[in-house]
Amino acid sequence: MLTLHTADLLVTGAAAGAAPLAGGAVLVEGDRIARVGPYEELAARHPHARVRRWPGLLTPGLLVGSADELLERTYYPDDPYEVTELGAEPISGEALADLKLTEARWGHSARRGTQKLLARGVVAVAGRFTVPAVRTAVLRSGLTVVPPLGSEPAGASLDPFAPHESASAAYHGTLSAGGPARFAVFAVPDERALLAEGATTCVATVITGRLLHRRR
Template sequence: MLTLHSAPIVLPVVSEPIGDGAVLVDGDRIAAVGPRGQLAAEHPEAREHAWSGVLTPGLVNAHAHLQYTDFEELNSIDEPFPVWLGRMVAKRPTFTEAMWQESARRGLRLMLAAGTTAVADIVTEPEVLEPTAQSGIAGISYLEAVFEDAQSWSDSGRARILAALADAPVGRTLGMSPHTPYTIATAVFADCVAIARARGLRTHTHVAESEAEVRYVATGDGPFADDMLRFGKAMELIRDGGSVLTPVGFLDKIGALGPDVHAAHCVHCDASDREILRSRGVYAALCVRSNRILQAGEPPVADYLAEGSPFAIGTDSLASSPSLDLLEEAATLRDLALVQGYDEFDLDRRIVEAATLGGAAAMGLTDVGRLDQGARADLAVFAVPTLDALTGAEPGEVYAALLDAAAAKMHQCVATVLGGTVVHDTQS
């Protein structure tokens, strides 16, 4: 059955905004995008959903931990990242398999209600894969290796990851996530990347999130080294007194970067680091609100923009973020770019692109984050206060209106369509 989703403004992202536009959906795919009048005349049999708002592609969250949705109280403890991490580690054993699954389900509901239809999800507990697959949300679930040295990896860690890869639920693509250079041994990190590449899977890691990480990688000491020693982990960087490299430089040295990889945070990245990421085709998944809550610093988004460095946007988890609303995250990132001095005319458009096309590219996906023929029928509709004024507006004004509304928290997600099915609707 054909369905026509129409709206006063359709924002395909891959092409100019369309006033009084529509998206024709056939099953789970987009059949056409164009003026409503034309598509309705060509397909009179199509059932119409007439939405009030700006119709966009479903948003693509490039970094999240759905299983930690019910760790929400940790986002308000007002402690620096190493202390926060200790609190998280202490809370983990209190959760059962059922609790992990319900936590992930709640996160999925929150994302869909905010217009996110694809996610790069870090998975430490494989039991959350099933509810994620059942939700139908697009994207990749990255199985995480964390707190592993060579001994624990050999004893059980590697086998656990391989078993989870072999038991992937139908409908969910998997990848690998070696957590960070400070929570897994260098040899383990390299093995995770090798496992992924041998199977044609993508890799997603955290890198350059905090100053404590920068110190650990460079000199092998500091709070993260203390933690690893307390847990009895034998780490090469501690043994060798560090690498005298930045986190990005270190991962590049061990061959862990490439176009099959995207990296979360990338806060403490200088021009040399950013050039490495750019030359290796690595997208940075920027999570500015999480960085602020964890007192980790702020990503140099103005530099990423000015240099043409590829980046996407993630919310991280509710354990370190005020919401899973990606449009609010995008608005915060836009405002940070302005504070950092980037005020070019293309700013709003590029930030919205990062929340759609950027997230898709970070995961190597070509059929999400866009309204285009053949793409997945993932749509979001946002109510914005200035909707009436956008009729006949310049393209840049439409992007700005979306972000301005999100910055003011006046951007209600009216509807979300996932693979052609309406899964969130406040208009009916």
């Protein structure tokens, strides 16, 4: 089935300095991108495609570094069951020793962590996972795992834009015909606003053509 994703502004990430396309669209067939271009043109060529209209900015999906620190050395309390006792904020550092975490609990935490990443437009994570339950949770989430980055920034952040001075530095891959259908949409008008407001503005995340996150 063909699905046409369109937003107010499309950034393909295909070339440095390439101008964003107002009213641009990505035509998805299965797990691949069939075409990229103006919405009106693609809609006219493929009148039977299902259309998903998104507000804001459509970009390549994001890559987050230090993912092993985010998912194997940070615990995400289960809401609502653990929040009363532990609070809602992620737990890391010395406080982890008091939790006496089992591998199973780490796996459950990692699943909650991957959901937070998907809700921020993340499609790929960089790191090496040594806890089997965490590795399984990451692979099942649909996220692509890549080797650690050459120079990881100090600390880890759920927001892929945090260590960067430009939004494009956080993009994973590009949007082009024949490439993987892997992108995100943010409720901001442009890349400058995206960098300023951060990845929590994400309204949708698509991986291998599947809508894995949609803001309600």
